[in-house]
Amino acid sequence: MQVDAEALDIGKVRHSTLVDSAGTRYVDFRRSLTPRWSTVWTTLLCGHLALALSAALVAAVGGAIDAGWAASAGLAVAGGALIGFWLHYLMTYLHEGAHYNLAPDRETSDRLTNAFVGLFVGMNVKSYRKVHFEHHRWLGTTRDPERSYFAPLDLRFLVEGCTGVRLVRALKGYREVVRGKARPEDGQAGGGSVDGVLVVAVLFNGAIVGCSLWAGAVVLALAWATGQLLFLPLLNTVRQVLEHRSEFADDLTDYSVVPHGPVNRLFGDGLFAAVFGAAGFNRHLLHHWDPSVSFTRLKDVERFLMDTDVAPLLQRRRTTYYRTWRQLDRI
Numbered sequence: 001m002q003v004d005a006e007a008l009d010i011g012k013v014r015h016s017t018l019v020d021s022a023g024t025r026y027v028d029f030r031r032s033l034t035p036r037w038s039t040v041w042t043t044l045l046c047g048h049l050a051l052a053l054s055a056a057l058v059a060a061v062g063g064a065i066d067a068g069w070a071a072s073a074g075l076a077v078a079g080g081a082l083i084g085f086w087l088h089y090l091m092t093y094l095h096e097g098a099h100y101n102l103a104p105d106r107e108t109s110d111r112l113t114n115a116f117v118g119l120f121v122g123m124n125v126k127s128y129r130k131v132h133f134e135h136h137r138w139l140g141t142t143r144d145p146e147r148s149y150f151a152p153l154d155l156r157f158l159v160e161g162c163t164g165v166r167l168v169r170a171l172k173g174y175r176e177v178v179r180g181k182a183r184p185e186d187g188q189a190g191g192g193s194v195d196g197v198l199v200v201a202v203l204f205n206g207a208i209v210g211c212s213l214w215a216g217a218v219v220l221a222l223a224w225a226t227g228q229l230l231f232l233p234l235l236n237t238v239r240q241v242l243e244h245r246s247e248f249a250d251d252l253t254d255y256s257v258v259p260h261g262p263v264n265r266l267f268g269d270g271l272f273a274a275v276f277g278a279a280g281f282n283r284h285l286l287h288h289w290d291p292s293v294s295f296t297r298l299k300d301v302e303r304f305l306m307d308t309d310v311a312p313l314l315q316r317r318r319t320t321y322y323r324t325w326r327q328l329d330r331i
Contacts, residue, residue, distance in 0.1 A: 010289055010305075010313045011262055020307040029304055035101055035294035043278065044093050044102075044116060051086040051120075055220060058083065059212070062219025072219055079223030084231020085276075091121045091236060092279035098129040101294045114197050121232065122201035136291055139244070140262030142255070148237040149245035149263075150255035154330035157241075161234035170233070239276065242267075243284045247327040264288045266302070266318045273321060285317050 018026035058079035062072070093102070097113025100106045113125040135146040148166070151157050160166045205228055212221035246263045249255070264285035267273045273282040280287055280295025286302055287293070293301060305314055 010285070010310050011264070013289070013310055013313070015290065018305070018308050018310065020304055022307075024304075026304060026308075030290070030293070033293050033297040033300060035104075036296040037103075039296045040096070040102060040294070044090070047086060047089045047093070047278070048116070051083065051090065054079075054082045054086055055224065058223045059217045059220040062217060062223075073222070075219050076222035076226055079219060080226025081231050083223055083227030084235060085227075087120060087227055087232045088235040088239075089275060089278050090117050091123075091232065092277075092281055093117045094121060094123060094125060094128055095132065095281070096279045096295055097125045098132045099292055101292075118197045119201050119204050122198050122205070122228075124195050124197035127195060127197075136288065139288065141259050142257060146240060147256065148240040149243070150260060151241075152249070152251040152330045153238070153241050153245070153325070153328045154251070157237075158234070158331065161237055162230055164229060164233070166237050167229070167233040170237070235276075239281065241328065242321055242324045243281070245328055247324075251330060262288075264317065265324065266314060267321055267324075268318065269299075270320065276321060285314070 015026050015030070020026075020029070058075070062075055062079070065071070065075070094113060094117045096102060097109055097117060100109045102112045102116075103109040110125050118124055131145050135144055138144045148170070157166075160169075205224070208224050209221045212218070212224065243265060244260075244263050246261065249260060266285050267277050267282040269282065276282075277284070280298050283295075283298040283302060286298045286305075287295070290301060302314065305311065
């Protein structure tokens with residue numbers, strides 16, 4: 001079952017054809033869209049602060065409550081969900097770094113991305129870029145390496161997400177793409193080499209768990225591991241499904257064989273959308289239409305497009321995460 005892509009997004013609209021009511025061409029307007037670096041770093045560091053406060057809260061609650069094994073496990077899962085949520089928030093900035101939008105200089109942007117994001121989520125931005133650019137190139141086709149949206153959002157999807165099956169599958173696919181694309185001069189893992197960022201990230205996260213255990217904060221140690229290994233990949237894959245799976249997709253169709261078709265959405269500016277869809281994911285449709293624009297300027301892009309002939313196309317793709325979940329929910 002082929003999804004009707006042309007009826008769903010503005011992917012085929014060329015930048016050069018758009019003019020607003022004042023006669024300004026989009027290609028001219030676009031030159032003014034320089035990143036707002038203060039916004040980039042304020043929002044990113046707020047994510048680090050939220051993660052630190054969440055970890056402190058989990059440690060405090062775990063230490064204050066004299067609970068049995070079952071209750072401690074429950075606290076660890078709840079704390080893991082909270083920690084995983086903020087790790088997922090940070091991971092959205094890996095995507096922004098993949099488009100060189102964390103600093104004016106590309107090499108500096110890569111270093112900062114690996115230090116402030118890759119260290120926490122265990123991924124080298126250069127490796128991720130290889131995969132993600134293929135996603136932009138092949139969105140909706142059987143060749144898309146970011147293919148969480150190929151599967152329906154059903155109980156099996158959540159079980160595989162919670163047990164690490166989807167994480168292993170995604171990492172295997174990512175590694176295959178990176179191996180096929182890596183060049184020695186890239187300074188990244190390829191072939192049989194070991195990714196330095198991944199090694200440091202494992203040591204860093206292992207140190208957090210180890211130090212928590214040494215300090216007697218067992219609940220925090222379990223929560224950090226659960227958030228990192230369970231909730232982070234689960235939230236990441238669920239978000240991708242909400243972004244790209246069509247509400248008309250057939251649950252029985254294998255979209256690794258039959259093209260799904262490209263689908264994108266606008267999720268708005270609500271509090272949840274701004275946090276769950278941080279770093280511009282709440283305007284993912286616009287990002288796929290013009291990928292190199294900083295997330296700090298996507299609202300400006302939306303404002304411009306709403307003053308052009310494509311405004312009805314944007315309106316048709318405007319939704320919320322909750323509404324999309326209800327449309328795609330097969331649990």
